[in-house]
Amino acid sequence: QKEVEQDPGPLSVPEGAIVSLNCTYSNSAFQYFMWYRQYSRKGPELLMYTYSSGNKEDGRFTAQVDKSSKYISLFIRDSQPSDSATYLCAMSQINNNDMRFGAGTRLTVKP
């Protein structure tokens, strides 16, 4: 079993839809949870960052962490074609630079 599991998709939605992206993990020591967005032929860029459990909202994006279930989510409201990219979850432990990434979910938002 991989340490971080993420459905690679692909996921295709119409413009304006709410998108839900998810990851599960097995290491209960993870405390930092991140979502990266990666456009084609580009490097990943940090989108959202959450420490421990709870929700964090930034514009159309909401990140949720449920440590009891070892489950994290990224919600995108009013999705736009420009949101079409691969979304990778990542997580790490306290005082540990070793980040573990999910496989990434490829999202396409159709106009």
Place this chain on the structure above:
Amino acid sequence: GAGVSQSPSNKVTEKGKDVELRCDPISGHTALYWYRQSLGQGLEFLIYFQGNSAPDKSGLPSDRFSAERTGGSVSTLTIQRTQQEDSAVYLCASSLRWDNEQFFGPGTRLTVL
């Protein structure tokens, strides 16, 4: 300002040849990471440099892989006697310190024929 740059952007080589991949981190960033991204796989950590400390090589898949960071800045990832399974995108990232956000370069797409 300038972000992380990597060269070449694409590299096609024959099985058994050696390749060198270059990473120019953001100026002033003390931490530098190399990752490998294979199709359908997440980013696989390879090696980490922090300042003048000994690098963390725990992610290197075999002794054919090595990396250097000269003068605390530019880094080179070398793959000797390349194999077809080495085909992947090799990403470099840098951060101000080990616990800060990592900024990624565009990657080098390596194809081993």
